[in-house]
Amino acid sequence: MKSFLDLDDLSADRLEAVLARAGELERRPLSDALRGRIVALLFMNPSLRTLASMQAGVAQLGGTSFVIAPGQGSWQLETRDGVVMDGDAAEHVREAIPVLAQYADALAVRCFARGKELGEDLADGVIRAMAALSPVPFVNLESAASHPCQVLADWKTLDDLEVPRHGGRFVLSWVWHPRPLPYAVPASALAMAARRGMQVTVLRPEGYGLPESVMARARAWAARSGGSVTESSDREAAMTGAHVVYAKSWAAPAFYGRPAEEAPVRAGLREWCVSEAWYRSAAPGARFMHCLPVRRNVKVTDEVLDGPRSVVVRQAGNRLHAQKALLLEMLAGEGA
Amino acid sequence: MKSFLDLDDLSADRLEAVLARAGELERRPLSDALRGRIVALLFMNPSLRTLASMQAGVAQLGGTSFVIAPGQGSWQLETRDGVVMDGDAAEHVREAIPVLAQYADALAVRCFARGKELGEDLADGVIRAMAALSPVPFVNLESAASHPCQVLADWKTLDDLEVPRHGGRFVLSWVWHPRPLPYAVPASALAMAARRGMQVTVLRPEGYGLPESVMARARAWAARSGGSVTESSDREAAMTGAHVVYAKSWAAPAFYGRPAEEAPVRAGLREWCVSEAWYRSAAPGARFMHCLPVRRNVKVTDEVLDGPRSVVVRQAGNRLHAQKALLLEMLAGEGA
């Protein structure tokens, strides 16, 4: 595996191997497997967990990382081909990626959705173009349409908590947020849960159904895994018997790239904030998951987040273990 | 000692041990005591010395550090409890601190005063709440009301210079600055000098007396140490026999959080800039101290800063040694 752009890039076999190794690394964190190796971390957008866990993980494996943040101490980067670069961006990824690849044994890149055109962002062309430009292993740290390190950690979290792969009920719920957000996390979480064989419901208000290509991919995984994928705007029905609520906000596809037009619709949906009341019909001990950062009392109440249902900190902890296992898979071979 | 939030957190015994170890580390800087250990550095405000000396110190001890700077490549963090987070901050410290603690063996955090309400800032609730959220050792890199790493280094500097603990005359002087500044450094320096047993005078214009709780704590230390704490607006008297002038600017308590109202009062105080003339009645070879950064010819003249009185660079050098000793105290135990 030269590039890890999406969870789909891991075969069933390698996915299980990475999860197993993540568990071993959780128990014995330190090694010298990456001694003398350098991982370049290119962040075109903000980060806390990813930035911290990648640096910590590389260090615990005996390697070194460095951070480049275009626009914050580095040049803004152009990602489109063929343009006349007389605007803000002083450098093109066609130079930046091959150049950085000469300084590192792997590149890991965060590059969020532009948020202008739905089809462009769903195609995830920018991160794919950057990966294609890299002669060294390339890790997606969240792109326009995918956040595979997050959902690799989420899969491990579900395993750790013994949420059943088959028969487990997973509710991916839209929640309110002041601004329309991209599809990277919901699309990745949905595909992950479907691939894991779970019974998945996408709970969302009318008008907030995920794009058809996102739904189709999840249904294809469910068909292979023996899981299922449905959609609903009926909270009570969707929550019945749920083992997990995975909360996330996202843009209304019909208004993509036109936030001012979406604003009045969105304004009426502030009650989409996960609270204890949501769990009335859920399975006993049902969990709350979120990729973080999360806005308290906007997406979820303090009560849920500070209570026993919440596993958000554990999810974040698994970022470290999962990413270390992934780096070993990509950089150090199976025997490392 | 699980948290180092204030110099008070070090008992007399441990303080002497840390100072002694700092001296040893100054002579022999390199070790492997922190091999495989990671220190997360969370900076919610700018830094030069602290940022550099923490990174250098951890490296010289064989460990690794990483930097997270919310709002500059990371999310802005909310610190208040119970709020509806629909503003700028995308993440709460209630998630950020426990998450980062999973990636590191210690957290070190800078979080300046909000500068809105005097009582809130003096209570130093934000850094205390963050420390309480951390399951791993926690170091204050300057909070609303305290800068303990600075004054630990300052204590060592005074020892290095053989300024007497008892009988040494320490003048903490207010100086002009274009904006009102918080009490973290003056409060910490005052308590440090009083605890060290010195005869301390707070020299300041009328209306710029330090808050009563700050003065009371210093007087309590002086009572225990055999030192003294007085206040004066009479420069000539305060400077008589002084061994050290420690310059710092701070807000007028009566106008705290209302800089526009303080501005006309402050405007008349530009002559509070330490110059050679201040030292006429001082002890021979009296020193000039400042925590840096310092505005030249605003807080102190070029002549003083570039002359033999100034020990500001040495103070900064001791940050490195003192912080390394502190990290060993917190992370590696006495035998390290």
Added chain:
Amino acid sequence: MKSFLDLDDLSADRLEAVLARAGELERRPLSDALRGRIVALLFMNPSLRTLASMQAGVAQLGGTSFVIAPGQGSWQLETRDGVVMDGDAAEHVREAIPVLAQYADALAVRCFARGKELGEDLADGVIRAMAALSPVPFVNLESAASHPCQVLADWKTLDDLEVPRHGGRFVLSWVWHPRPLPYAVPASALAMAARRGMQVTVLRPEGYGLPESVMARARAWAARSGGSVTESSDREAAMTGAHVVYAKSWAAPAFYGRPAEEAPVRAGLREWCVSEAWYRSAAPGARFMHCLPVRRNVKVTDEVLDGPRSVVVRQAGNRLHAQKALLLEMLAGEGA
């Protein structure tokens, strides 16, 4: 060599030794020569290559680096002497440099031209003052008038490509850019090519001749090396037999510091964008060089940059090897 401010700081002897070691480091990148050593990287301006290659290089030599970026997580720094610091800058380099030098075994600093007064920037006083303040080895990572790490790498690149030292034809060509840029790179590249013994032509529109002191230095090198330096605005003539076009944009000296006045002149020069057509009369296989970042289809066409002439990525790769060799020269002695 205590400071590396300009390629001139390397004697002929040491220059060849550094180039030879750079070649060795390209073949065997890892060593422990800088174990326990710390390099402080101070960036007062943006960077990608320099920031990344310095961090990677120090790590590959077994050392540690840290980054300080004033104005982005650190205080803005004043560089002028004698000023009353009541503006934006909270700290002076007179403190910052000696302080950082206590935390590191070497300082490497980027500080671009102010762009106000031609004479001031050409004198390169700011970086020279900073170097003079440093008690530890000091490396210029691009100053107002010089970018020696770049041209050290460029020299290696020319050697790698077997472009003849004597008889090689080097065209330094002005190209269009939306804004006037400083002379650091063109001045350094010009002096480098002249010192290398090449036949150098500065190709530029009328009004864009390089400042006389820059030309004079290059002519002096040419006189010593057996090379030559000429100027031309005749593209066809300048390109005849050229082995290399080194593209760079720079300000019109007559309008230095007054970009609004230069703008109408500059606006008419957009056709100064290197294309395949430029190479009609060049030597077979003539190369395209640029220090990067480069604006595509502004300074050079996609066709040239993506074609076989372009060696820009290789130039950037040589930054790593050249800087590592330089650090060993400065920090580890000849025997390292």
